[in-house]
Amino acid sequence: MVNSVAMEGDGCTICSEAEAELREISRKLNCSQEQVQGSSQCDHEPRLPLSAPVLLQHYPLYRASDANCSGEDAAPPEERSVPFEEKYDVLSREASQKLLWWLRPRLILSGHTHSACEVLHPGGAPEVSVPSFSWRNRNNPSFIMGSLTSRDYALSKCYLPCEDTVLTTYCAAAAFLLVLILAHFERLPSSFLFGWKLCRSHLRR
Incomplete structure (x- = not known):
């Protein structure tokens, strides 16, 4: 998991610390690869499992827009064609390239x-941007469930009911309940009352 805010690249304290940690992680990952085993820098380095990492972060890596x-x-x-602003909508090109390289x-x-x-990034790294899980931001929120192994992964998207569907259901249920209450106390117009009594008598048979 990477703190996207720490990838501003402006030399702030958390930025410098995050980049140093990422470089160290990159070194350990490289030392775990067969082609660098035996290097003096890796002689006493414990080997990590030979599995490429999964990167989890809030901001997407750089892309020009959502056009594709x-x-x-x-x-x-x-x-979809509205251009994204670096360091606001997405990470900068430089920060994105660093993460992909490291x-x-x-x-x-x-x-x-x-x-x-x-999105498929250079080098074949796929990125999945997860939509908002809130009706405040979109009518059809969703979330992703994933299964990860050392060699593979599987993702499945799950949708919440659309907000307008839920509101329509609530309003219809409230209206129906109101009709039942008014019918019980005989507060409906005579034509509705006649139909209501007819239905009740039919159900009692």
Whole structure:
């Protein structure tokens, strides 16, 4: 898991510490690869499992826009071609290249944009941007369930009910309940009362 805010690249304290930690992780990953075994820098370094890491962070890696994203939970068509701003909507090009070079992840999971997107980065690293899990940000929120092993992964997307569907159901249920209450106290117009009594008599038979 990477703190995206620490990838600003402005030399701040948390940025410097994060980059130092990432370089150390990169060195350990490299030492675990067969081609560098026997190097003097890796002689006493414990070997990590030979499995490429999964990168989890809030901000997506750099991409120009959501123009190539599709699916029912992608950004609306009118928003997909809006250019992203580096360090605000997505990480900068430089920070993205550093993460890809240092970690060489087999999968990248990100969020922030409130819309889903799948991107294939240079080197073949796939990135899945997870949409917002809140009705405040979109009508059809969703979340992703994943299964990870040392060699493979599987992702499955699960959707919440659409907000307008839930609200419509609540309103219909409330209206039906109100009709039942008014019918019970005979407060409905005569035509409705006649139909209500007819239904009740039919159900009692």
